[in-house]
Amino acid sequence: MTPRAAAALAPCVLALAAVPWVIGNEFYVNMASQVLIYALFALSINMMLGYGGMVSLGHAAYLGIAGYACILATTAGYDQLTAAVFAVALSTTAAAFFGVLSLRAPGLGFIMITLALGQIVWGVAYRANDLTGGDNGIRHPARPMPFGFDISDAPSFYYFTLMVFFVALFFIWRFARSPFGASLKGARDQPRRMRMLGHNVWLVRWITFVMAGFWASVAGVLYVYYNLFLSPHAISLQQSAEILLMAILGGASTLSGPIVGAAIITLVKNVVSTYVERWNTLLGVIFVVVIVFMPYGLVPGCAQAWQRLRNRMKGRKEVSPAASEPAQ
Amino acid sequence: MTAPALEVAHLSKRFGGLPATKDVSLSVSPGERRLIIGPNGAGKTTLFNLITGDLSADAGSVRLFGQELIGMPTQRRVHLGLARTYQILTLFPRERLVHNVVLALLGLDRRRWNPWSILTASRDLYANARAFLEQVGLGDAAERIVAETSYGERRRLELAMALAQRPKLLLLDEPLAGLSQAERQTVRALLDAIPREVTIVMIEHDMDTALGFAERITVLHYGEVIVEGTRAEVVADPRTREVYLGD
Amino acid sequence: MQWQFWIIQTLNSVAFGGLLFLLSSGFSLIFGLMRIPNLAHGAFFMLGAYFGFTLLQLKLQFWLAALAGGLGVGLIGIVMERFVLRRLAGNEQGQVLVTLGISFIIADICLLVWTGDPMPLSAPQALRPPLRFAGFAFPTYRLVVLAIALAAALALYLLMERTRLGAMIRAGVDDTEMARGVGIPVSRLFTTVFLLGATLAGVGGVLGGPILNAYPGLDTDMLPLALIVVILGGAGSLLGAFVGSFIVGFIYNFGIALVPDLAYFVLFLPMVLVLVFLPQGLFGRVQI
Numbered sequence: 001m002t003p004r005a006a007a008a009l010a011p012c013v014l015a016l017a018a019v020p021w022v023i024g025n026e027f028y029v030n031m032a033s034q035v036l037i038y039a040l041f042a043l044s045i046n047m048m049l050g051y052g053g054m055v056s057l058g059h060a061a062y063l064g065i066a067g068y069a070c071i072l073a074t075t076a077g078y079d080q081l082t083a084a085v086f087a088v089a090l091s092t093t094a095a096a097f098f099g100v101l102s103l104r105a106p107g108l109g110f111i112m113i114t115l116a117l118g119q120i121v122w123g124v125a126y127r128a129n130d131l132t133g134g135d136n137g138i139r140h141p142a143r144p145m146p147f148g149f150d151i152s153d154a155p156s157f158y159y160f161t162l163m164v165f166f167v168a169l170f171f172i173w174r175f176a177r178s179p180f181g182a183s184l185k186g187a188r189d190q191p192r193r194m195r196m197l198g199h200n201v202w203l204v205r206w207i208t209f210v211m212a213g214f215w216a217s218v219a220g221v222l223y224v225y226y227n228l229f230l231s232p233h234a235i236s237l238q239q240s241a242e243i244l245l246m247a248i249l250g251g252a253s254t255l256s257g258p259i260v261g262a263a264i265i266t267l268v269k270n271v272v273s274t275y276v277e278r279w280n281t282l283l284g285v286i287f288v289v290v291i292v293f294m295p296y297g298l299v300p301g302c303a304q305a306w307q308r309l310r311n312r313m314k315g316r317k318e319v320s321p322a323a324s325e326p327a328q
Numbered sequence: 329m330t331a332p333a334l335e336v337a338h339l340s341k342r343f344g345g346l347p348a349t350k351d352v353s354l355s356v357s358p359g360e361r362r363l364i365i366g367p368n369g370a371g372k373t374t375l376f377n378l379i380t381g382d383l384s385a386d387a388g389s390v391r392l393f394g395q396e397l398i399g400m401p402t403q404r405r406v407h408l409g410l411a412r413t414y415q416i417l418t419l420f421p422r423e424r425l426v427h428n429v430v431l432a433l434l435g436l437d438r439r440r441w442n443p444w445s446i447l448t449a450s451r452d453l454y455a456n457a458r459a460f461l462e463q464v465g466l467g468d469a470a471e472r473i474v475a476e477t478s479y480g481e482r483r484r485l486e487l488a489m490a491l492a493q494r495p496k497l498l499l500l501d502e503p504l505a506g507l508s509q510a511e512r513q514t515v516r517a518l519l520d521a522i523p524r525e526v527t528i529v530m531i532e533h534d535m536d537t538a539l540g541f542a543e544r545i546t547v548l549h550y551g552e553v554i555v556e557g558t559r560a561e562v563v564a565d566p567r568t569r570e571v572y573l574g575d
Numbered sequence: 576m577q578w579q580f581w582i583i584q585t586l587n588s589v590a591f592g593g594l595l596f597l598l599s600s601g602f603s604l605i606f607g608l609m610r611i612p613n614l615a616h617g618a619f620f621m622l623g624a625y626f627g628f629t630l631l632q633l634k635l636q637f638w639l640a641a642l643a644g645g646l647g648v649g650l651i652g653i654v655m656e657r658f659v660l661r662r663l664a665g666n667e668q669g670q671v672l673v674t675l676g677i678s679f680i681i682a683d684i685c686l687l688v689w690t691g692d693p694m695p696l697s698a699p700q701a702l703r704p705p706l707r708f709a710g711f712a713f714p715t716y717r718l719v720v721l722a723i724a725l726a727a728a729l730a731l732y733l734l735m736e737r738t739r740l741g742a743m744i745r746a747g748v749d750d751t752e753m754a755r756g757v758g759i760p761v762s763r764l765f766t767t768v769f770l771l772g773a774t775l776a777g778v779g780g781v782l783g784g785p786i787l788n789a790y791p792g793l794d795t796d797m798l799p800l801a802l803i804v805v806i807l808g809g810a811g812s813l814l815g816a817f818v819g820s821f822i823v824g825f826i827y828n829f830g831i832a833l834v835p836d837l838a839y840f841v842l843f844l845p846m847v848l849v850l851v852f853l854p855q856g857l858f859g860r861v862q863i
Contacts, residue, residue, distance in 0.1 A: 123839030287676025
């Protein structure tokens with residue numbers, strides 16, 4: 001890590017660690033935990049979207065599979081750790097299988113197939129009353145006690161989530177800068193050329209799909225710990241679309257974009273739904289506006305504006321916007 | 329007797345009803361320089377695409393040093409020592425030149441599966457990539473973005489990427505296309521400098537520059553091999569004249 | 576008793592297949608021509624059902640309501656194509672996501688206007704009593720829906736194969752650039768196909784109303800079925816949409832009747848088989 005990156009990261013880490021002290025109010029601390037969980041979802045979908053150019057509309061499926069598996073295993077009497085490991089393993093295996101099916105067809109077929117698979121998981125959760133409680137959902141007995149620590153109150157749960165989040169962020173950060181990440185980005189921009197350079201494009205995409213499924217499953221388990229409840233509403237198409245929107249809104253080509261997007265969407269959603277019930281319309285409108293007017297998201301957009309401003313102050317000529325645009 | 333570097337036998341490909349490659353057979357010995365010529369639509373690039381596996385053949389066989397390539401995915405063929413350049417530049421325009429070559433090196437390096445280490449910390453890959461850029465005269469341009477380089481520089485980058493793969497068989501698809509006279513001489517000199525361990529098959533329109541390069545020439549027309557032989561034989565053959573001057 | 580069950584379920588399946596055909600033929604045409612899966616198609620269907628409900632409340636005659644409801648949805652489709660999708664020409668990924676965003680807006684507006692309760696649509700008076708034949712009772716309305724879907728399929732077939740418009744659409748499905756090259760007004764064709772597709776979905780919604788009711792979530796119930804039909808049958812093919820619709824209609828309907836818990840899972844199997852063995856679908860013209 002460069003000293004400059006470390007200098008930029010340290011205040012962020014401190015600020016995130018200080019959140020419970022600064023805001024104190026339990027409601028807002030919980031919201032901060034929610035932001036972290038969604039940020040992890042958004043980061044995981046962005047491994048596919050931002051670096052691989054694969055638009056998945058079925059990402060909530062892993063929340064569902066991991067979440068239900070975790071609850072069912074715990075209810076069946078397994079200890080929390082075993083249940084969590086089982087849940088993540090099962091859900092990642094599902095991702096491996098879904099990946100094989102979805103990657104049959106690149107591009108738009110991928111969107112359709114991930115959507116259909118996601119809806120099938122939703123439909124099974126909705127209909128399989130005996131297992132999932134159907135529309136009513138099921139409860140998780142209690143939060144776990146990792147290493148004997150009680151995380152049932154808001155601040156300690158926040159710290160627990162923050163730690164998991166940092167671990168994930170670190171891995172995803174390394175992923176984006178790794179040789180494998182370079183190979184994935186190459187496959188996004190020039191798949192044919194990458195094959196001719198000796199890269200196995202299909203396998204690179206599939207491994208990414210599975211890794212994204214893994215982190216989404218981890219987020220799914222956190223989601224269940226946070227809510228202590230899971231119903232089919234949490235794994236609907238709308239949920240998948242929200243997660244995708246977070247990554248696009250913040251800027252899919254960047255690491256921080258999905259986090260920013262997750263924070264904005266989660267806060268707007270919470271604020272709006274306390275006043276009106278019309279969250280979906282707003283979600284749809286944000287979706288359309290972002291895609292039509294801000295296809296590269298907030299973080300690259302702001303970075304570009306900032307760059308332009310600096311250049312103007314220095315009297316240099318503008319950087320061409322094309323240089324920082326991600327490929328379709 | 330060693331196996332030919334490239335042996336194509338009875339290779340055929342149809343698009344819809346139209347035959348693009350008709351029963352093509354040709355054999356290139358190790359170390360040879362082979363030129364493939366033919367008018368537009370003769371199926372030259374299609375032949376390359378069949379050899380690399382970008383297209384799947386309807387019938388026939390393609391052997392690289394005796395090993396059958398048909399049915400193998402492109403990247404496996406590449407791992408056996410095949411490399412190519414593209415007539416239409418196929419680069420990573422938003423990346424630095426050195427990164428383009430690093431991707432080429434990475435393709436044959438086990439580290440490409442590593443999702444954990446930092447790529448830019450692999451000093452050896454970058455040093456190696458710079459050496460290949462140096463070799464094509466782009467040493468000073470290594471840190472520039474591809475989109476900001478000239479067309480001639482990108483042509484040479486294509487070549488540097490292919491050379492970085494240390495191929496046994498190199499397919500060059502019009503490496504001189506769109507270059508100025510001076511640039512052609514530069515690239516021609518680069519091609520001449522490629523050691524004889526590398527077998528080269530080249531498609532080229534510019535006869536003046538290309539003819540002197542190859543020992544043997546194959547003329548394709550409507551997907552078929554019309555003439556094949558030494559430079560003198562092909563130039564003297566009436567069928568060559570017919571293809572180029574007749575219609 | 577046992578016989579009655581199988582006959583009724585079979586009839587329900589083909590009637591549902593007919594509805595799916597109205598939904599997915601338009602979806603498939605739009606996909607084939609414009610290369611985008613219109614993710615608002617489920618919302619179009621639901622909107623059709625709600626329009627139908629309101630028009631029937633206004634005492635409009637049922638068949639007129641079906642027509643008017645369908646055209647209403649068709650108009651919304653045109654607006655969406657002209658004013659939103661067109662702005663994103665060339666950015667297919669953006670277009671798909673926008674159709675999804677619009678489907679959320681439509682769904683939420685439906686919730687606002689028609690509340691969260693299911694709204695029943697009643698079938699025309701004359702078609703309510705069951706048809707009795709050889710000791711069995713057949714639901715008359717479903718038979719009529721099936722007949723209408725078959726008629727629509729025939730009409731679409733004639734439109735595609737026998738008219739100038741159809742020839743242009745076929746040319747566009749096979750190669751949009753080529754079609755543009757030979758002077759086919761591709762842009763107007765896009766609008767026409769969107770109108771046609773949205774109208775079919777809307778009519779399907781009204782006709783489906785008496786069977787399914789209009790309720791929030793009808794859109795996301797129907798959309799995946801349309802996707803699966805197209806994955807099965809192949810994109811851009813009318814025959815594929817037709818065959819796929821009835822396959823999915825049967826599997827889904829019998830799945831719900833026999834293994835209600837796993838009805839969705841049962842749907843999954845044929846989709847997987849086709850994806851693995853026939854990536855272009857049964858009758859696909861376009862790679863999805």
